[in-house]
Amino acid sequence: MSDRKIATRIAAPENRVEPLLGSTAVAGAGDEKIWRWGEDNMLPYALSLLARRSVAHRRIINDKADYIAGKGLTFDPTIPLLETIVRRANGSGDTLRSIIARLALDEAMFGNAFLEVVTDAKRSFIAFYHIDASTCRLKRDMEHVILHHDWRAFRSSEARTLPLYPLFEPQEDGTLRTVVHYKDYEPLFSHYGVAPYIAGIDAAAILYKTDRWNIARIDNSFQFSGVMLLDGAIDSESEADRLVRLAEEKFSGNPGQVLFVLRDKCDGDSSRFIPIDASADGDWPKLHTQAESDLVIAHSWFRSLSGLDYSSGFSSERILHEYDVALNTVILSEQEQLLEPIRDILRTTLGIDASSLEIVNRPPTRSKPLYMRVWEARKADGLDYDESDPEQQLFLSQITKYNIRSLE
Secondary structure: OOOOEEOOOOOOOOHHOOOHHHHOOOOOOHHHHEEOOOOOOHHHHHHHHHHHOOOHHHHHHHHHHHHHHHHHHHEEOHHHHHHHHOOOOOOOOOOOOOHHHHHHHHHHOEEEEEEEEOOOOOOOOOOOEEHHHHHEEOOOOOOOOEEOOHHHHHOOOEEEEEEEEEOEOOOOOOEEEEEEEEEEEEEOOOOOOOOOOOOHHHHHHHHHHHHHHHHHHHHOOOOOOEEEEEEEEHHHHHHHHHHHHHHHHOOOOOOOEEEEEEEEEOOOOOOOOEEEHHHHHHHHHHHHHHHHHHHHHHOOOOOOHHHHOHHHOOHHHHHHHHHHHHHHHHHHHHHHHHHHHHHHHHHHHOOOOOOOEOOOOOOOOOOOOOOHHHHHHHOOOOOOOOOOOOHOEEEHHHHHOOOOOEEE
16 A cells, blocks of 8 residues: 655644735724724734734834934923923823824834824814824715724724824814824835835734744754654544654644644554754844844834844944934934824914924933033044133033923
8 A cells, every 4th residue: 555645734823924914804894994903904903913022123113203203292392282282292191202102103113103182163272182093084075084093994983084194183072183194105105105114014924933943943852854654544534633643743833834744544653753954044144134124124213223233333423323323314204204293283372482392312321421511522533722712611411301391
């Protein structure tokens, strides 16, 4: 009798790349009224899953959002109402800085962020609320956004519709509301923005899969995969299937592939496992490192600002240099994008001149202590200095954080 061969691939379903790039779930009722976010309308869920699984990817997203949110806000202290809004931006007690931090995180993760603005017909107050970007979908008229807590199980009775800025519309509670949609521009995408790391999605998936590979090897006690030869008298395909399942439960595991071969019993028991020597394991660290570098580039970010190079030594000069580059190429432009609509809304709604509203930026480290005087710092840098100059008598701590009041 010829051998019966039954091959089975031993690999966790979640290790596949496809679930990271999209979901098989389909939006429910009302789907025809919106612009789908991704082919199946589930792209935010896939991007969220990817951010929760890939370690380096999540660290870069968090750090970018933290740097963009800054350490506080500065404003003109002669405008008390502006200070009130900065300290308490809504009825939930959120500060304006905390709302900006959540917007920055959404934009870094999804390439989109949503800010709800609340006022009344008399424009007697204003409140800002962050909206989880994954709950938002744009309506076909491009003038409204539909909010739902779970687009995998959409129910129109549970959804609510709000207008997009600058359109305000009255609500059942008597307020006027609008939503500011922040989005990262991408050619060919006119409805939603595209995450800046879009070209690095595969790299993020590789980082996740190499981590899973190591976990699987530990779970499998670093045993090799290979071919399992089983002897036994097999009278039917169903009996063969049963034996294979029992063998899988006892012998198989991640990572890799096990080929089970069932054959008629010979003299003696010649069942044995033939391991496949995975001599290419040494390529995995290189693959992981390369994917990590590609991901940093895709994010338009810097390794030292995400703690990816601490193992090779702590260089404050390199960190300060890369922070300065990031500040002028990424951070300041993102901050301006977040603040511009807020300033405009404060001006048009309450008549407040919010041009002084700025985000405070501080480097993650400093090369000179704040107790040094200006002339001492200039002397240390080899610059001209004058010990008798009153301005150079100031301490660095006095000039580091502006003449305008700062709230953190």
